[in-house]
Amino acid sequence: MRGLRKGVLGVALAAAVVMGAGGTAGAVGPVVGPARAEEPSAGVEAEGGSEADLAHHGHVSLWDGRVGVWLVSENLGPTDVAEATVRLAFSVPMAGGFDLPPACLWSSDRVVSCRTGELKATGGVGELALDLRTAGRPDELTVDITTAWRDGVADRNPRNDRHRVLVLATGDPYVF
Template sequence: MKSVLGVVLAASVVMGAGAGTSAGAVGPEAGPEAGGEVGFEVGVEADLAHHGHVSLWDGRVGVWLVSENHGPSDLSQATVRLAFSEPMAGGQELPTACLWSSDRVVSCRTGELRAAGGVGELALDLRTAGLPDELTVEITTAWRDGAAADRNPANDRHRVLVLATGDPYVF
């Protein structure tokens, strides 16, 4: 079931990625034969940033994540990917905006993120398959609805080493 959900999410991300381009638009898909120019869409840029903290204790992982859009364009949707170095226990419920992509990866929709102020919040409380002393979490933007550019991608990509101390590791 988890693999089916992962395939569905991947398909929706791939299908949704082309939704921002239409006939006559300027973009890689809109060549001269479609009435467009070769290049990227003009004015479609969004600077996503993800910040928060991760904690690990007694085989549990807590993630608190805030996604922001610093603009200049609004986004109707984005997908953030959380990849864990250790497998998570099976059968766990996720918030409605999230799906299991594998036993180590959770993908979540951010919802609408308006330019210069749009904020999406996410909280996860997960069980690990074992009792690791540490794990690594990679937080990345997997998809930005129609946004061709992010001039500051460093603030939406993080790799956090988390020790099993219960302390919040900030990113």
């Protein structure tokens, strides 16, 4: 009975993750330009002194070899960001052959990189939902969420855009 409840919770969560992104597992909002893997060095002044404060929050769930990710990226300002790239690095390999939203690409069998689209200062928000499968059925995994690129804008507060989440295969949402 407990396994059935976990399975139903997992399916409900997967549906919620997909529905939360407007009916598909794609990014919401404008998507501009290619995803990039470069990251400006911490503490280095950006061109023209532009500064923004990107933040990523959401939750990750793992059940029966499936991973659901719901991610909200926002810009707390003071400068608009034309686009940014968020990287999700998993501690276990993901199964290939599954489509990603148009804003995302596989960087390796453990890393997905996704564009956020434009993030206006003080409130620009981008949403992303992913429904992935692991190569096996792990009891747990970790996922590292980081800003990989931010359009040349400095971020002096990277603590709110870098997270490491331990996710147990319970179907429960682990919030970051």
